Amino acid sequence: MSLADDDPYLAQWNVVGKMIRRGSSFSGREGNCCFLNTGGTRFADVSAVTGLDQIDDGRAIALVDWDHDGDLDIWLGSRTGPRVRLMRNNLDTKNRFVQFKLQGNGVTCNRDAIGARLEIHLVSDGGVKSENRKLIKTLRAGEGFVSQSSKWVHFGLGPADSIERLVVKWPDGGTPEAGGESNVEAGNIETYRNLETNRRYSIIQGSGEAKLAGPTARNVTLTPTVPKVPAPSSKARVVLVKRLELPNLSYRDFDGQDHPLSPRNGPLLINLWASWCRPCLKELQEFGQHRTEFEKLGLQVVALCADGLTGEDKGNLDGTDLTAARNIAKRRGGQLQIGLASRGLVRQLTELSHQAVYQHRPLPLPVSFLVDRRGQLALIYKGPVDPEQLLRDLALLDAMPREIERAALPFPGRGSRHLFSDREIDKAIAFRDAGYPDDCQYELRIFLTSKLPQIRAGGGDLDDDARREVGQAYFLLATVEREQGRYPTAVKAYRNALQFLDDIPNARLALFKVLWRTKQRQLAQTELDEVMRRWPHSVQVATAIGQAWLELGQLDKAVEHLDRGVQIDPTNGPARFHLAVALQQQGKVGEALEHYDRLLLDSAVAIIARNNIAWIRSTHADARYRSAEVAVKLAEINARATAHRDPAKLDTLAAAYAEAGRFDRAVATAEKAIVLARASNQEQFTTDLKARLLLYLAKKPYREPAVRER
């Protein structure tokens, strides 16, 4: 859904935006509100009597008992100054409170215990209605708007001075041990008694007790004041991070001669002044005094009179009487270049200043623009320029970007740009990883469109990095197209990728696979031959080819290349691993086992190897290959190695237990696997697991359908 820029609807938004940039308020000068709950049916407006009705552009609320005096203080965040306020609660009441800090076990429950539900049960006498005995709170991290409050859970208790009990429901998923008793309910809920009111307690999960927490007696005296916000000032020194090209400008001198306004062999300061503006005149005088210094540094100062442009004077830009200005210029400016600012010139400078900063305000007087020798606007001075500052700023003109950045920001700090790639390709990768192929393609298309002219020209204009980037973009595009089953476009994109990325085999092999899948066998073979021709002795390439064949279900061809890879480098893990897989699929289990055994030395793939061994040892139809003892041992190693969270590994472990006749364990383990598989939405796998679970319940082991040895 998109609308043209001239759409009346968008135009309205644009007008609003423009007016705000020029200084309009928009629903401003509103006081914060506070509503008091008067017994669960209605709220009363207490904005004023609480003192919370500041006229701020309020944004954030963070609640915390900052001073530990038993009531909630409020940190407020605002758009207006001061940007933060601590509103200290001076609550004067007989009401009681209790506060808790929770700590989860950090294994099955997050250490902060975020998500814990706390229930206070009050004793029902003491003025508390029986239906209101229970108070509940949840420990949260992040709520309201852009705000996070304290992790101390604060309960107001009213006049009640005794607590019957506290119940904590920990956000705990239970023990991860497969087959172990996971009585989630019982383990997650703890009850605490003997709690006193007006106390702070810390509770560690499983400890069974609430401990009094310190510091207990804090004597915090903070004197309330009304923050003094400085009045707005028009003075500013703006250092541009990104310099702006000065447009073609010119001015007229007092003798009516026109001059171009652009740097000559050095930096240029364009200054606007008016004859009636006192700070301007003082500034002019100072410029005159520093003239030699400026000249030495090559700085050219052009001071232009803007009489008649401010609306404050009746002055006459049209040149009837500039005597005053001319006299002042002579007296104060000495030998400075002096002239007249035209409406057009001031408009151009104003518009330039609007590109430099967000605010679109009228320019003040005096105002100066420092332009570097290349004709780029580098600094704007609103208000008088301090000549010493100007001299320092000249050094900035040729500084490194980092130094300019530092000077451009009012306070030191750190940028995060280096943490976040702004390349469309990286965004595309992020989108693909998260499962958004359309957005991935969108980013890639933006990138490729931006490079289209060079791409059309064959890429000759691109440097190596840029070539690689274009190639990667096409490669990713092709991958996504292939994953979406759009093979013809995928092929096209692979071919484009190869134009820019011909020094890696992956793209060509990917193309080969798609061609093969789409029955273009001859074209596929051509690509494969090309890969073989280029990389005849690479174990990686041999492995990649073998894998490709494996994916395509061509086991003999896969074995051929993988075997070749293993011959090239017998220590290469991936080559041997895939070879073993291919052999296993071929039914050559004996050979596969030999390779897997070798692989056990290689921990990177050992888990998969152990799993597949355990699976064969548990489930093979041929009793010769089965060994319950080995299977259980390896499957248990694997289950531990994957923290009992990988349903596939638990599936194998269950099968091994079943093969060992330990059906109770098999059932428990399979159940756990089902939960995990379902949670990760593996529907087919869940169905398979359920089928096996039924076998184990019937005290039968699982048998893999036989694959005839080929």
Added chain:
Amino acid sequence: MFGARCSTDSSTAVGSRQQPIVATLVLLTAIGCGACGRDDPGDPSTDSATTNTAAGDVGGPQHSVETTSSDRLPRIDPAAIGLDAQSSDPGAERDGWDSEAASAAVDAQLKSLGKLLAHPKTINAGQLEKLVTADVRCGPLRPAKLQTVMDDSSLIVRRWSKNDSDSLDPIKLHLGPRGFAEALAELVKPLASAGKIRTKFKVVRVEIAEETIRTSVVYQAAGLSKTAAAQQTARWQCEWRRDGGNKPRLESVTVVEYEEAISRSQRGVQFVDCTEAVLGANTSYQKQLIHGIGHWLGRIDYQRLNDNGAYQGLAIGDVNGDGLEDLYVLQPGGLPNRLFVQQADGTALDTSAAAGVDWWSHCHAALFVDLDNDGDQDLVIGTTHGLIFMANDGQGKFTTAASQLTPSGVVYSLCAADFDMDGDLDIYACCYTPAQEHIKGNLMARPMPFQDAQNGGRNVLFRNEQNWRFRDVTRQVGLDANNHRFSYAAAWEDYDNDGDLDLYVANDYGRNHLYENNGQGHFTDVAARAGVEDMATGMSVSWADYNRDGWMDLYVSNMWSSAGNRVMYQSRFLSDTDQSTLGVFRRYVRGNSLFSNTGAGTFTDVSLETGVTLGRWAWSSNFADINNDGWEDLIVTNGFITQEDTGDL
């Protein structure tokens, strides 16, 4: 009002041809109007609500004081150089709504009335001559038979409603200017005994007839001193006599609702501003945080700072494990975030640079959470481009451990929970604006369609995969349903008490979401079924059991607009708009929403009867039991953009 300027004649926009875009223009107009100077007069010197900035020293509302400055410079007149100047009175043009002009006139009269109320002892009939008719009439403005709805050691609240009141209750009638003066003096008596009086009126409904104007008015007043505090809130039906070009004069006042809250404490208002006492010693407070964002928008390169909204948040956490809570303040582009570490005496010191958290990359929100379960508070920060995950060394020093691009939008609110109960915390990030919009520097979004926009950024759930790896699992867990909205805020809660955490997401310009967790970490949006779509301008989410029935209730902030209300209830608007569109629009301008959890998977909208809609242009709006009575109260921050030009859009 800007509707008038942008569409040639918005009265045509309210025509019976209800093209979606036309409807949208009307709505946009209404929202804009809601912000008009009529609600909150821009000139602080004449606004009775803001005149007593000095109230700060009597313990009153702590409005900031601007110090005087000689830094004002003359400005070049944009008109003189051919740039179109800004209208000095944006309220001058109204959308052809006579009623809005009437409302403005009434507003001016009410303001004069407010000034009289500030000095109750001197109110007399003569002063009222220009404000009321000779036969003005009203009952007691402070009803005699008030019901005490709350009375504890800190506060007493009394209420009266026309609907509940006994009709046999004899009402004393006040007649004529003299009688009216009496009624006014009696009204503010409880305030006068508390302290200095300030008042404020809002016109929320207006109806004009040949000779009269009927308005529904919200009256707010307070009397504050160092030792006492009292306030009144009432709703009045006012009838005004129109008198040609003259100002309308008040003919009658009928009190519909009345409420007063009177502090029992000798300490004045309950909350006092201790900002300077805590932060004042830090240069970063004096030089940086004391200024509103307006100060910086003309000083920092647009490349670094291009957002006037200042949607920056706060995070509380104990960064060094000393048992004292610390504060992290997020900052707009070009200004470094600030970490203040609390000292034993309650003051706080800026350690941002040494702690390694002084990012200036336009951050909106951050959370202190233990991401690696090692017992200290780590930090996750949302920036324009993505999330930064920082590991705490236990002493309050942080190092960047991971970063995660969020190409689908600019991050606003963050909330953490272990949604899959695997023992570590996962992070949900609201991504309001599509990233491209922010880069363009558009202050506001361009929602389409306005009332049900689906062109926002896409929110992301990052699953903690341990060892500082985080993976975008949004789509995988079902949270990508309806995930193209302008999401400002979200919060986790077990709304159905089934032991897992569900997620509520507040969206600007449209429907909100309630994602129910199936216990396996997979989510389904059940907002419509549960009755919490709250189709309006969602800004904030807060959960609490406000009625103590054992089920978590929901408070969502929106924009309340008095002008929006006025326009939406106009008979003319009524006749020109079909019922369903009207329903949508009225709902849009209603304000904040409170949803009471029924315990059966649904919620009841109790916003109006509980009296919590009028939060104005609301942002963070949180439940908090501020008086320790065991009942959850509400705090609502609000206000959009206050700038030096007092003409409010």
